[in-house]
Amino acid sequence: MFDAAEAAVEGALAAGATYADARVVESTTEYLGARNGQLEQLDQTEAAGVGVRALLGSSWGFFAVPSPSDAEARRAGARAAAIARASATVPGPSLPLAETVPVTASWESTFLEDPATVSVGEKADLLVAVTATIAGVEGVGVAEAGAVSWDTRKWFVSSEGARISQHLVECGATMSAIAVGDDETQRRSFGGVGGQFGTRGWELVREADLPGNAQRIAEEAVALLSAPRCPEGTTDLVLGSEQLALQIHESVGHAIELDRILGWEAAFAGTSFLDLSTLGSFRYGSDLMNVTADATLPGALGSFGYDDEGTPAQRVDIVREGVWVGVASGRDSAAVSGLPPGGMVRADGYNRLPMVRMTNVGLLPGTSSLEEIIASTDEGIYMETNRSWSIDDRRLNFQFGCEIGWEIRRGRLGRMVRNPTYTAITPVFWSSMDMLGGPAELIYWGTPNCGKGQPEQVGHTGHPAVPARFRDIRVGVRG
Amino acid sequence: MTAPGDGGAPLEASAFCERVLEAVGSGVEAEVTVRQGLSGLTRFANSHIHQNVAEEAMVTRLKVCVDGRQAAVTSTVAAGDPRSLVERALAAARLRPVDPDWPGVAAPAPPPAVEHYDGGTATAEPHERAAVVKAFVGADPASRAAGFCRTSGSSVAFANTAGQRVTGRTTEATVEGIHRIGLSDGRGWHSSASLTELDGAAAGRSAAAKASGGVDAVDLEPGRYEVVLEPACVSDLLDFLAWYGFNAKAHAEGQSFVDLGREQIDPLVSIVDDAADGRTTGLGFDAEGTPKARLELVREGVCVGVAHDRRTARRAGGDTESTGHAVAGGEGFGALCTNLFLLPGTTSPAEMVASVDRGLLVTELWYTRILDPKSQVVTGLTRNGLFLVEAGEVRGAVRNLRFTQSYVEALAPGNVLGVGDDARLTVAGSVAPSVHLASWNFTGGAQG
Numbered sequence: 001m002f003d004a005a006e007a008a009v010e011g012a013l014a015a016g017a018t019y020a021d022a023r024v025v026e027s028t029t030e031y032l033g034a035r036n037g038q039l040e041q042l043d044q045t046e047a048a049g050v051g052v053r054a055l056l057g058s059s060w061g062f063f064a065v066p067s068p069s070d071a072e073a074r075r076a077g078a079r080a081a082a083i084a085r086a087s088a089t090v091p092g093p094s095l096p097l098a099e100t101v102p103v104t105a106s107w108e109s110t111f112l113e114d115p116a117t118v119s120v121g122e123k124a125d126l127l128v129a130v131t132a133t134i135a136g137v138e139g140v141g142v143a144e145a146g147a148v149s150w151d152t153r154k155w156f157v158s159s160e161g162a163r164i165s166q167h168l169v170e171c172g173a174t175m176s177a178i179a180v181g182d183d184e185t186q187r188r189s190f191g192g193v194g195g196q197f198g199t200r201g202w203e204l205v206r207e208a209d210l211p212g213n214a215q216r217i218a219e220e221a222v223a224l225l226s227a228p229r230c231p232e233g234t235t236d237l238v239l240g241s242e243q244l245a246l247q248i249h250e251s252v253g254h255a256i257e258l259d260r261i262l263g264w265e266a267a268f269a270g271t272s273f274l275d276l277s278t279l280g281s282f283r284y285g286s287d288l289m290n291v292t293a294d295a296t297l298p299g300a301l302g303s304f305g306y307d308d309e310g311t312p313a314q315r316v317d318i319v320r321e322g323v324w325v326g327v328a329s330g331r332d333s334a335a336v337s338g339l340p341p342g343g344m345v346r347a348d349g350y351n352r353l354p355m356v357r358m359t360n361v362g363l364l365p366g367t368s369s370l371e372e373i374i375a376s377t378d379e380g381i382y383m384e385t386n387r388s389w390s391i392d393d394r395r396l397n398f399q400f401g402c403e404i405g406w407e408i409r410r411g412r413l414g415r416m417v418r419n420p421t422y423t424a425i426t427p428v429f430w431s432s433m434d435m436l437g438g439p440a441e442l443i444y445w446g447t448p449n450c451g452k453g454q455p456e457q458v459g460h461t462g463h464p465a466v467p468a469r470f471r472d473i474r475v476g477v478r479g
Numbered sequence: 480m481t482a483p484g485d486g487g488a489p490l491e492a493s494a495f496c497e498r499v500l501e502a503v504g505s506g507v508e509a510e511v512t513v514r515q516g517l518s519g520l521t522r523f524a525n526s527h528i529h530q531n532v533a534e535e536a537m538v539t540r541l542k543v544c545v546d547g548r549q550a551a552v553t554s555t556v557a558a559g560d561p562r563s564l565v566e567r568a569l570a571a572a573r574l575r576p577v578d579p580d581w582p583g584v585a586a587p588a589p590p591p592a593v594e595h596y597d598g599g600t601a602t603a604e605p606h607e608r609a610a611v612v613k614a615f616v617g618a619d620p621a622s623r624a625a626g627f628c629r630t631s632g633s634s635v636a637f638a639n640t641a642g643q644r645v646t647g648r649t650t651e652a653t654v655e656g657i658h659r660i661g662l663s664d665g666r667g668w669h670s671s672a673s674l675t676e677l678d679g680a681a682a683g684r685s686a687a688a689k690a691s692g693g694v695d696a697v698d699l700e701p702g703r704y705e706v707v708l709e710p711a712c713v714s715d716l717l718d719f720l721a722w723y724g725f726n727a728k729a730h731a732e733g734q735s736f737v738d739l740g741r742e743q744i745d746p747l748v749s750i751v752d753d754a755a756d757g758r759t760t761g762l763g764f765d766a767e768g769t770p771k772a773r774l775e776l777v778r779e780g781v782c783v784g785v786a787h788d789r790r791t792a793r794r795a796g797g798d799t800e801s802t803g804h805a806v807a808g809g810e811g812f813g814a815l816c817t818n819l820f821l822l823p824g825t826t827s828p829a830e831m832v833a834s835v836d837r838g839l840l841v842t843e844l845w846y847t848r849i850l851d852p853k854s855q856v857v858t859g860l861t862r863n864g865l866f867l868v869e870a871g872e873v874r875g876a877v878r879n880l881r882f883t884q885s886y887v888e889a890l891a892p893g894n895v896l897g898v899g900d901d902a903r904l905t906v907a908g909s910v911a912p913s914v915h916l917a918s919w920n921f922t923g924g925a926q927g
Contacts, residue, residue: 031808032575033810033811035811038576038578038579038580039575039576039578040578040580040810040811041551041808041810041811042549042550042551042571042572042575043550043551043552043553043808044550044551044552044553044567044568044571045552045553045554046552046553046554046555046556046567047554047555047556048555048556049555058527058528058529059527059528059529059530059531060529060530060531060532061531061532061605062530062531062532062533063532063533063534063535064532064533064534064535065534065535066535066536066537066538066555066556067556079533082605083519083531083532083533083605084531086521086531086604086605086606086608086609087521087527087528087529087531087605087609089528089606089609089610089612089613090523090526090527090528090609090612090613090616091527091528092525092526092527092528092529093527095529119574120571120574120575121574121575121576124574124575124576125576128576141732141733141734142732142734144811146811178732178734180732180733180734180853181853183853183854184851184853184854185733185734185851185852185853262525263524263525263623263625264524264525264529264530265524266524266525266623266625266657266659266664267524267625267626267627267655267656267657267666268627351534351536352532353530353532387850388848388849388850388858389848390846390847390848390858390859390860390881391846392845392846392860392862392879392881393845393846393860393862397860397879397881397923397924399858399881399883399922399923401848401850401858419850419851421850421858421883423881423922423923454520454522454627454629455518455520455532455629477858477883477922477923478856478883479850479854479856479857479858479883479884479885479888479920479922
């Protein structure tokens with residue numbers, strides 16, 4: 001497959017590109033979905049092709065074809081260069097690339113049990129069984145469960161001499177119970193946003209123990225229908241680690257993307273409230289806040305060996321003791337900003353242009369525990385599992401809804417509350433964090449549905465997180 | 480690209496469908512779709528083109544059902560010999576449990592005469608998109624512009640073992656972007672089936688005017704305000720109503736707000752889905768090969784219909800049939816409307832603004848997420864232009880606000896004060912006018 005990638009690069013250079021790289025990608029995806037004790041959907045997808053990126057002046061040109069033959073790849077390279085050349089109609093400053101050492105390398109993710117070797121029948125039985133358990137609880141209207149696995153092989157070649165092959169195996173699963181009331185529905189899910197996912201094998205799904213949690217989430221969904229509403233007001237907020245993972249994703253992970261900071265995503269995804277001139281001095285949060293972007297974490301969904309520019313996976317400090325110190329970057333954005341490249345450029349398949357993507361953006365654990373956090377909270381709300389998320393185009397003003405909450409009174413969990421929501425401004429929120437769970441509660445949550453770019457791309461990101469407490473947060477916003 | 484056949488689809492695609500069905504053999508129900516085409520997107524930021532992409536694609540999707548067990552395989556690599564694709568699909572199907580809701584494949588039926596297609600757009604070159612971008616950016620050289628111009632063309636062939644054969648082709652072109660002055664953004668866009676119809680300069684002028692008007696934006700206390708929502712906002716309302724409301728699966732499960740036959744929406748509002756209307760884009764048949772019918776969803780405030788695929792129609796029983804709104808892989812979510820229209824009224828946007836005592840003119844809603852599908856409570860923010868209206872006149876710009884609002888309640892009887900005569904194709908694909916609403920619940924401002 002390296003031959004096709006090399007042909008693509010040669011095609012681009014021959015057509016005038018000053019730099020070119022190409023990825024041949026072969027990928028398969030399998031999704032099974034069950035509902036109310038029946039397997040509803042079995043979908044398999046296979047894709048293969050070559051995407052080539054050519055740099056000319058101020059713009060990337062990119063072209064992709066669904067055939068990795070050498071001749072087609074060479075033609076794709078020439079088209080990519082021609083597309084880049086057409087950009088000169090509306091030119092800008094020439095785009096530099098930060099220097100990296102071109103490598104010849106091969107990398108594979110590790111797993112114990114290849115999802116491809118687990119039979120469709122076994123996967124189906126699992127999902128059918130847990131949805132039957134959920135649907136069997138009186139008051140549940142809909143029981144859903146799903147399992148997905150991805151197998152991706154890539155061959156990368158650059159005009160600077162890099163030749164890298166990679167093989168990634170990822171998978172995950174989810175399940176939800178929905179109770180339907182007269183005027184609203186209540187949902188309880190297992191896992192983080194849409195489940196739990198990782199760069200791991202089927203052992204991840206076995207460890208998740210869906211059967212052991214099905215009855216509980218079903219009963220909680222039903223109980224939520226008659227629970228009191230989350231009170232409105234300002235109070236202390238305690239978040240479970242799966243909700244904190246999304247909080248990190250939205251209010252840190254996207255905000256530190258260098259392409260957003262530079263305005264390259266301004267019209268669609270938006271920009272960032274962060275100003276590069278304050279890198280190293282801006283107070284992002286409290287002293288407890290330490291965030292890294294670490295693509296080397298074994299098993300986390302945002303891990304890999306090399307990014308889609310051929311830069312090795314690395315750990316980058318993002319926030320240190322509350323101060324903003326790092327960004328998510330690639331070779332072009334780093335060079336424009338005078339920063340070292342972060343190795344965080346990836347593409348959604350062979351047919352998409354690589355762009356800045358979060359890796360595993362996570363909060364380093366503290367020294368406390370969820371039990372201790374609740375015990376030391378006189379009055380507040382504890383919330384678990386995201387249900388809705390919304391944040392403005394500068395990543396400042398956010399509002400999140402969770403599936404379930406409990407009042408905290410004098411150090412103990414009290415009544416369950418429904419429709420819990422909270423809202424705040426990003427740096428104010430993070431500055432209010434005063435307690436953080438310890439390493440024993442650290443979980444690498446995975447987010448397989450991060451949307452960005454045009455045409456829109458779906459990215460896989462990871463978010464190590466622990467429970468945390470935030471002081472004086474507005475909760476209970478309602479329509 | 481191969482030459483179009485009589486029905487508009489490439490001869491190669493139709494022929495490949497037949498080869499796939501032949502490989503499936505007898506005793507198996509199957510449906511196959513082949514889509515091929517070219518798409519390109521020219522992206523600009525900081526007033527110059529920075530990312531410029533294009534893709535040739537050929538995708539084959541095969542769904543089979545063996546003894547009540549169904550599975551689907553989608554492939555970009557099946558263009559040669561279809562046997563591998565067929566073997567994979569059959570093997571997967573045989574391993575799974577029986578699907579008691581398998582509805583069978585669609586019977587032969589002709590699709591409506593729909594062709595939202597322009598040959599020049601299907602094969603558009605990057606310099607043609609760049610010219611549109613240049614016009615957009617040039618509308619205000621002093622501000623920073625960002626956005627995109629895209630073109631796409633695809634030809635689709637569908638065949639199944641019941642004898643249904645349909646083909647179609649469609650194109651789409653859009654320019655959309657912002658002009659930015661300081662932190663003030665204004666947005667403009669133009670969508671069409673034809674690239675030559677796009678007016679990049681007009682879209683750019685619209686964006687620049689909004690940005691200029693927003694330079695001195697002030698904070699406004701959150702609360703309930705009368706609003707005039709421009710078409711991009713109304714498109715967002717239509718999407719949520721359709722995804723979670725006019726969705727037969729959600730309706731059957733009690734997760735939809737829709738109570739058929741009841742007046743739940745203001746009588747000024749009528750909503751339909753109509754793939755044949757000349758103002759929209761897309762194909763005249765769905766992922767199951769079913770012709771798309773014009774579907775009335777709301778008739779003068781009364782909910783009268785929901786979108787079905789073959790699975791939900793079978794479960795509904797009686798004489799219920801698919802309305803032609805199946806989407807590939809949609810078993811879990813249900814049928815979706817993709818050609819929505821909120822039928823226009825007779826009031827101009829200027830007349831709407833003139834009738835506002837104190838309220839807000841909203842350009843766009845952003846990052847909207849549903850809190851509960853049944854009550855249709857949605858949170859999101861305004862973006863790219865928010866203006867205070869007092870005594871019928873625009874007084875000035877306001878900084879963006881967050882809202883938490885039930886979309887059904889916003890459109891409830893008595894809450895719709897006017898429907899605009901300015902319906903247009905939006906970037907999201909629906910055709911929507913401005914609407915004037917009595918109340919909208921803004922729950923936060925720039926300070927939270």
